[in-house]
Amino acid sequence: MTGTTRSSADLDPRRRRILVRAWRRGIREMDLVIGGFADAEIGSLNDAELDELELLMAEDDGDILRWVTGEAETPERFRTALFDRMRSYVPDFEPEPTPKGQAAEQ
Secondary structure: OOOOOOOOOOOOHHHHHHHHHHOOOOOHHHHHHHHHHHHHHHHHOOHHHHHHHHHHHOOOHHHHHHHHHOOOOOOHHHOOHHHHHHHOOOOOOOOOOOOOOOOOOO
16 A cells, blocks of 8 residues: 555656655655655646656655754755645654553554
């Protein structure tokens, strides 16, 4: 299972390929960020935005994760409106603390 909730039936081959790559990153956190972004926006991205997304997806997943979480400064070439939109798909990766006296759910 890829995690995608979007059908690719209405997408052209390039968008289909990007959608698959977005959900098969190698780091689950990046699947969620890039895949979630692609699910929501792949159909509306223009050619320049698709180019930019493909360039970003060619970067190391660990680097992208640090950029989207703010652990590391995002390189100038990726400080774009598209990257900012993708950042809005970052889930809360920090687990909520278990209140004292309650067992953590398994």
